[in-house]
Amino acid sequence: MRRFAVKPRLVRPRSPRSWVVVIAAVFAVLQLANISGRDTPDTKNYLSYALSLRGESKQDAAALTIDYACAGKASIARRNQSVHVMRFHRPSPTRRVMEECRRDLWRGVSQRLRARETAGHTVPFMPPRFMRIFEARPGYPALLVPFITVLGVKWGLWASGVAITVTGGVLAFLVLRTLRAPTGTALAGQALFYVLPCGTTAMRPMTEGLLLTLTLAALWGCAQVLEGRARAGTWLVGASLAALFTVKHSQALFLGLCLGGACAVIGVRRGGLRRPLRKSPRPWLRTWLRQPLGTLAVVAGCGAVATVLMARALHYPSESESLQDLLTAHFSRPDRAHPWPEFLHLEVGFWVEWLRRQLWEPVFLTAVVAAAWGALRGRPAFGGFLLAAAFTGVLNQAGHPDINIWGDRLIVVVWLLPVLGIPLLVEGVVRPRVRASAGTVPGPLRRDAEVAR
Structure with missing residues (x-):
């Protein structure tokens, strides 16, 4: 019987471009583990700005933004309760957190909209002086x-x-x-x-x-x-x-x-x-x-x-305006009369504490x-x-x-x-x-x- 030799298959190595795509794809797939709940307090301002650029009214932009922010907050609350050693068996807090979040956010937004604080692209979640910071970031x-x-x-x-x-x-x-x-x-x-x-x-x-x-x-x-x-x-x-x-x-x-x-x-x-x-x-x-x-x-x-x-x-907004924003908790308190000495004092204390934490870990x-x-x-x-x-x-x-x-x-x-x-x-x-x-x-x-x- 005649024997046939089996030729080994030649496997071509992946090109660098393919490996770049593979690593990026793996990263993207891993991000599916967390779709919502990544937002921060600043996200509302950027999202409402984008919705305004898309042509939404202030009322509609506020509704979409508040729904997104509250859904993320409710998702985090549900996940936290599911692993809480004393509360994991209780009903999901999603509806309660959503209602409370919407009520709190709409209270402030409605008051500012009635006060005609509608200038700019962002929804007035905060005082106008604070919102001007985000108006400068289109x-x-x-x-x-x-x-x-x-x-x-x-x-x-x-x-x-x-x-x-x-x-x-x-x-x-x-x-x-x-x-x-x-x-x-x-x-x-x-x-x-x-x-x-x-x-x-x-x-x-x-x-x-x-x-x-x-x-x-x-x-x-x-x-x-x-x-x-x-x-x-x-x-x-x-x-x-x-x-x-x-x-x-x-x-x-x-x-x-x-x-x-x-x-x-x-x-x-x-x-x-x-x-x-x-x-x-x-x-x-x-x-x-x-x-x-x-x-x-x-x-x-x-x-x-x-x-x-x-x-x-x-x-x-100038550097002095940014300084007042920092020292007045986003303009919720009166402006500081002498902000620079207070800023320098805070600066020294911050870096001392920051270095202590970095040396700890x-x-x-x-x-x-x-x-x-x-x-x-x-x-x-x-x-x-x-x-x-x-x-x-x-x-x-x-x-x-x-x-x-x-x-x-x-x-x-x-x-x-x-x-x-x-x-x-x-x-x-x-x-x-x-x-x-x-x-x-x-x-x-x-x-x-x-x-x-």
């Missing part, structure tokens, strides 16, 4: 409009959160690949964005998710500038700052200032700004400004200046220090940009020293440092061992050495 509500129009309020907010968070993870992958990191390292960065507090915060219906994504887009532009694609990278940074202005203009200001400062520090490190002073410093300064880093510094600085000018021209500090070491050691120039972007989270938190303001969402941008820095740290540890096992002499990669110069 970017996120505008993004919500197509989602809630096609899928409804509940599923639209969930789908928008998935889209924003998935995009952030993909951008983390693209940043690392632009820096010539291996595919596995870039995929690790994508996964870290999903599993660290970045993913949890980005899934909440607030501006922080879009803020994280746009900050990653700006970092992608910085990486492109460092890798020789100066024009595309500079345009990307400028577009990211412009989009950030519509989402949260204070973040656009912080990011523009920090990226511009990083360009200057990198220029000094590379020797571009350490020229001997002549009669006029203009020739060498003009030469540096024409270089990619100089052009990027100009774009970032102009973005910061434009943010200040546009905010003044549009009469956005030092996961955050450990991750940040390790990531900073990995980024600066593996990609020194990009590490400077990454540290600058992460520092905007510290500035944002410093502007709102409230220890009880929905966890760490204000400082969440700092988590981008572990998202991108830890994969670079692991790469720096693994690659020399791989080269040594292959019989080569461990040493820095040529491309890394070029970037570090």
